[in-house]
Amino acid sequence: MEPINMANGNWRAALPALAVFEAAARHLNFSRAARELGATQPAVSHQVGWLEAHLGCRLFHRRHRGVSLTPEGQILFEAAAATRAAVERARDDIRALSGQRPLTVATDYGFAGDWLIPRLGAFAAAAPATELRIVASQFLADPLADPADVAILMGTGAWPGRAAHLLFRETVSAVASPALLRVPASPADLARMRLLHLEPRHPAPWLTWRGWFAAHGIDRPPRPGDATFDTYSLVQQAAIAGQGIALGWHPLIAGALETGRLACAAAPPVTTGLGYYLLENPARRPPGLAAFRDWLLAACRDSEAAGLSPPLPSRCS
Numbered sequence: 001m002e003p004i005n006m007a008n009g010n011w012r013a014a015l016p017a018l019a020v021f022e023a024a025a026r027h028l029n030f031s032r033a034a035r036e037l038g039a040t041q042p043a044v045s046h047q048v049g050w051l052e053a054h055l056g057c058r059l060f061h062r063r064h065r066g067v068s069l070t071p072e073g074q075i076l077f078e079a080a081a082a083t084r085a086a087v088e089r090a091r092d093d094i095r096a097l098s099g100q101r102p103l104t105v106a107t108d109y110g111f112a113g114d115w116l117i118p119r120l121g122a123f124a125a126a127a128p129a130t131e132l133r134i135v136a137s138q139f140l141a142d143p144l145a146d147p148a149d150v151a152i153l154m155g156t157g158a159w160p161g162r163a164a165h166l167l168f169r170e171t172v173s174a175v176a177s178p179a180l181l182r183v184p185a186s187p188a189d190l191a192r193m194r195l196l197h198l199e200p201r202h203p204a205p206w207l208t209w210r211g212w213f214a215a216h217g218i219d220r221p222p223r224p225g226d227a228t229f230d231t232y233s234l235v236q237q238a239a240i241a242g243q244g245i246a247l248g249w250h251p252l253i254a255g256a257l258e259t260g261r262l263a264c265a266a267a268p269p270v271t272t273g274l275g276y277y278l279l280e281n282p283a284r285r286p287p288g289l290a291a292f293r294d295w296l297l298a299a300c301r302d303s304e305a306a307g308l309s310p311p312l313p314s315r316c317s
Helices: 010-027 030-037 041-055 071-097 109-126 187-191 209-215 232-240 254-258 289-305
Strands: 060-063 066-069 103-107 132-136 150-155 163-176 195-198 227-229 245-250 270-280
Touching (some): 010 071, 030 041, 066 071, 103 289, 109 132, 109 254, 163 289, 195 232, 209 270, 227 232, 232 245, 245 254, 270 289
Parallel strands (some): 103 150, 195 227, 195 245
16 A cells, blocks of 8 residues: 655545544543544554555554554554644634633543532533533643633642632542442451452552552552553443442442442541642633533532531441
8 A cells, every 4th residue: 555645635644544543542442532533443443554655654653551652653653643632622713703602621530420410400400502522531631721711620729720619639549349348358368359440541640549548557569460441431331330449539439329329448538639620711702601611619618517418427437
């Protein structure tokens, strides 16, 4: 297969594959890219392979536990991501001319699925004129550099050039199916059990199992037999299915605790210096921002008052 000759206009044939590549590179996961695109993982792999063949180079290192970008892939991703951001800004500008621009909120899968989405009906009732667009990704370094208007992230609260509003402190319990926790389990007991890990990033912007055990004076690195998942929803599903012990972030696990699908171990929870923050770019004042910010901060206060966020339910303290 001949490499693409960008000088003769053949680059247009690569546009669909470039869109697929951008999603795969942004997630560093072909399955997550497929879910975003409404495609299958083999279809994503095929498009990436087609692009590599036409460019005459590898764009990804394929490894057993995932993929990473090659130097050539990083160059192409930076160009593709900049193009995507420019197109989305143009789309938003066009919508703004007709008053149709949605407020774009970027966050991680756990916060989006477990806390935000179940409450969006209340926001729609409180601000019916504001359209929201939710963008979720497991790894968001600086989503406000993308077309997001606001972001909800786990971190220290120190994002230069961003206004940060604390929503919840990071408080984490060991949780599992009630069937696995018939007998109270201490941290030492949990260290001998099968652990369910959320795929880390270095440095991880959230508490890991190793950090949780270190807070209890135990060194417990990952072991053969543990399981690792790339999104928090999969970690929760595995825990509910009785496949091991997971870390449970309050208030993300509140619904599973209330319905009895998960239970807290007897081990005390760990609170860190991190937390979920609402981030704003002071240079942006999109329509609906003030309404969303005021609603979100009030909803977090109400959640805490109802015992669905730290301070913890008595069964987790």
